[in-house]
Amino acid sequence: MDLSFEEFQRRADGLRARIAAACATAGRAPDEVELLAVTKTHPVIAAEYAARYGLKGVGENRVQEGVEKRAQTTVALRWELIGHLQTNKARLAARHFDRVQSVDSEKLLRHLARAAAEAGRTLPVLLQVNAGNDPAKFGVDLADAPRLLEVALAQPALRVDGFMTIAPLGRDDTETAALATQTFANLRELRDSLATQTGRPLRELSMGMTGDLEAAVAAGSTLVRVGTALYGVRPQPPSR
Ligand SMILES: *Cc1c(COP(=O)(O)O)cnc(C)c1O
Numbered sequence: 001m002d003l004s005f006e007e008f009q010r011r012a013d014g015l016r017a018r019i020a021a022a023c024a025t026a027g028r029a030p031d032e033v034e035l036l037a038v039t040k041t042h043p044v045i046a047a048e049y050a051a052r053y054g055l056k057g058v059g060e061n062r063v064q065e066g067v068e069k070r071a072q073t074t075v076a077l078r079w080e081l082i083g084h085l086q087t088n089k090a091r092l093a094a095r096h097f098d099r100v101q102s103v104d105s106e107k108l109l110r111h112l113a114r115a116a117a118e119a120g121r122t123l124p125v126l127l128q129v130n131a132g133n134d135p136a137k138f139g140v141d142l143a144d145a146p147r148l149l150e151v152a153l154a155q156p157a158l159r160v161d162g163f164m165t166i167a168p169l170g171r172d173d174t175e176t177a178a179l180a181t182q183t184f185a186n187l188r189e190l191r192d193s194l195a196t197q198t199g200r201p202l203r204e205l206s207m208g209m210t211g212d213l214e215a216a217v218a219a220g221s222t223l224v225r226v227g228t229a230l231y232g233v234r235p236q237p238p239s240r
Pocket residue numbers: 038040061082083166209210211225226227228229
């Protein structure tokens with residue numbers, strides 16, 4: 001990663017301005033939306049820049065990569081897992097991450113709950129919902145989310161903070177924007193109705209990335225997960 005802290009700072013300032021503008025348009029206070037730096041594929045200095053700038057958390061999409069980076073630094077940060085999690089890595093994730101955003105099945109949820117209990121901790125989680133009905137995306141279907149939430153709320157070793165989603169890509173920018181708006185509205189509606197039903201706040205709505213954070217903030221996002229706009233385009237994995 002060839003990026004100076006000054007350049008990072010300039011980009012982060014730009015993002016905070018984008019978030020503030022989106023909040024103003026939506027009649028929300030800018031401090032209702034947290035910026036989570038997505039450091040996946042980047043060296044540990046990416047996380048250190050985020051901490052030095054004053055961000056509170058970073059997102060990683062692979063368990064092993066996140067665990068290794070975390071061990072390389074002493075900066076105070078919340079490390080969040082935002083990528084798909086297989087049950088065989090649930091123990092490691094439950095021990096080393098401050099929150100898991102990608103809980104998308106009952107089986108995974110039970111593995112995480114057991115691992116958290118064994119580790120003697122309460123693990124904060126978000127339920128990942130495929131709110132855009134995208135066959136290419138992980139996440140529990142909208143229709144199955146109430147049941148997953150019910151099971152999650154019954155686990156004393158888990159603390160359910162809210163929900164996460166990723167919007168589908170359309171064939172062009174116009175379609176992508178429309179899908180994002182719909183997806184985020186779906187998740188917001190789901191949250192509002194489940195919060196009412198369960199009497200829990202389910203406050204966190206993790207939605208919005210570099211390309212669609214304005215639509216997410218308009219729909220009530222509390223946490224935007226941004227990689228590209230902070231660190232540049234990620235190297236593509238080798239094609240097979
Ligand atoms: C990579 C990733 C992001 C960041 O995406 P950018 O477009 O680079 O901002 C956000 N959320 C998840 C789940 C990701 O995997």
